[in-house]
Amino acid sequence: xxxxxxxxIVPIFLVVLVGYLYGRRxxxxxxxxNRINMDVFTPILILSVFASRPLDLGNFGxxxxxxxxxxxxxxxxxxxxxxxxxxxxxxxxPPMMFRNSGNMGLPLFLFTFxxxxxxxxxxxxxxxxxxxxxxxxxxxxxxTHLLAVLKNPMILAAVGGLLIAGFDVRLxxxxxxxxxxxxxxxxxxxxxxLGVRLVKLDLSGWRIGVISAIAxxxxxxxxxxxxxxxxxxxxxxxxxxxxFGALPPAVLNYLVAERYQQQPDQVAAMVLFANATSIxxxxxxxxxxxxxx
Numbered sequence: 001x002x003x004x005x006x007x008x009i010v011p012i013f014l015v016v017l018v019g020y021l022y023g024r025r026x027x028x029x030x031x032x033x034n035r036i037n038m039d040v041f042t043p044i045l046i047l048s049v050f051a052s053r054p055l056d057l058g059n060f061g062x063x064x065x066x067x068x069x070x071x072x073x074x075x076x077x078x079x080x081x082x083x084x085x086x087x088x089x090x091x092x093x094p095p096m097m098f099r100n101s102g103n104m105g106l107p108l109f110l111f112t113f114x115x116x117x118x119x120x121x122x123x124x125x126x127x128x129x130x131x132x133x134x135x136x137x138x139x140x141x142x143x144t145h146l147l148a149v150l151k152n153p154m155i156l157a158a159v160g161g162l163l164i165a166g167f168d169v170r171l172x173x174x175x176x177x178x179x180x181x182x183x184x185x186x187x188x189x190x191x192x193x194l195g196v197r198l199v200k201l202d203l204s205g206w207r208i209g210v211i212s213a214i215a216x217x218x219x220x221x222x223x224x225x226x227x228x229x230x231x232x233x234x235x236x237x238x239x240x241x242x243x244f245g246a247l248p249p250a251v252l253n254y255l256v257a258e259r260y261q262q263q264p265d266q267v268a269a270m271v272l273f274a275n276a277t278s279i280x281x282x283x284x285x286x287x288x289x290x291x292x293x
Contacts, residue, residue, distance in 0.1 A: 007111070009282060009283055015107075015192055015195070017195060018195060019191065019192035019193060020195035020198050021195075022195070037190065037193070038153070040153070040182070041182055041186040041189065042157075042183075043156065044179050045122075045183030045184075045187070046125070046126065047157050047161050048176065048180045049122045049161065049183070050160075050161030051164055051169075051179055052179075052180060053119070054168065060120060060123045062231045062233060063123060063241065066227045066228075066231050070223050070245045071127065073223045074096050074223055075094070075096060075097040077096075077223075078093045078097070078219060079093055081219075087266070088262075088263060091266050092208070094136055094140070094256070094267075095249035095253040095270045096212070096249070097135075098131070098136050098249065099220065099245075099247035100247050100248050100250045100251065101129070101244065101247060102190055102250065103275075104194070104247055104248060104275065105121065105128075105243070105247050106122075106125060106186075106187050107190070108243060109124075112290075120237055124240065126158040128244075128250070129154050129155075129158075130158065132256075133152050133154075133155060134149055137256065140257070140262055141260055197251060197275075201272045201273070201276060202265065202268065202272075205265060205266060205273070208266055208269055209272065213276075216249055217246040217247075217248070217285065220244070221242065221246055223245060224241050224245030224246075225242065225245075227241065239290070243285060246281060246282065247278075248274035248275045249275070
């Protein structure tokens with residue numbers, strides 16, 4: 001069991017470590033690379049997963065619904081906790097809802113369950129990102145325009161992928177391989193960029209950072225565990241939902257907070273502390289999940 005967990009966790013955190021060490025030495029500006037990854041490589045990854053194999057979307061309905069609840073319900077639990085610690089709800093609640101299903105989630109699911117189950121991983125990623133770009137934006141700015149959300153490349157890719165699967169569209173092999181080649185860039189670049197981001201970890205925000213590092217996986221698991229039983233998910237999907245609930249807050253939380261000037265320094269501390277300490281949290285959750293799969 002320990003060897004299997006190490007085989008999952010070590011490659012992920014080694015890539016993060018390389019990004020961190022490179023960031024410490026060269027302080028690269030990752031803004032352009034991150035934008036390209038969000039606008040090109042990750043959307044193509046979504047398309048390639050749907051285009052490379054036949055999928056029965058009906059098999060993922062319960063998982064998608066459970067993922068919606070695992071994303072939204074921790075926000076209700078986080079609201080009184082944020083009030084208790086004196087944090088503004090717009091600062092504290094969104095990071096407790098919207099998880100790192102990209103940088104951390106996709107490689108974690110890939111190494112844990114294999115390429116065969118990547119469609120389920122992408123479904124979780126699509127659910128989380130769609131809710132973040134809709135509900136998340138609305139929480140910070142109720143005047144967010146729906147049209148701007150629908151223009152997001154990942155939303156467009158999700159719609160395209162679902163149409164490909166729903167209508168059983170078969171793309172030519174050369175196009176599928178091209179999509180896979182470009183999509184394969186997304187996950188390692190996500191991990192490398194996360195490592196570079198950790199260089200900016202500010203210890204002055206340690207209090208809310210430590211609280212978030214503990215609260216995020218706990219709130220997610222408190223919601224995910226009963227849903228696994230309620231929806232009677234297949235063993236692998238059940239394990240994926242538990243891992244999904246235990247993921248740290250997404251880096252996107254910081255970018256959105258910065259855009260709307262919602263205490264971005266506090267949100268950055270929450271995101272970075274929780275992602276840094278996930279090296280301790282995720283092996284424990286993996287041991288639990290792998291024991292039941």
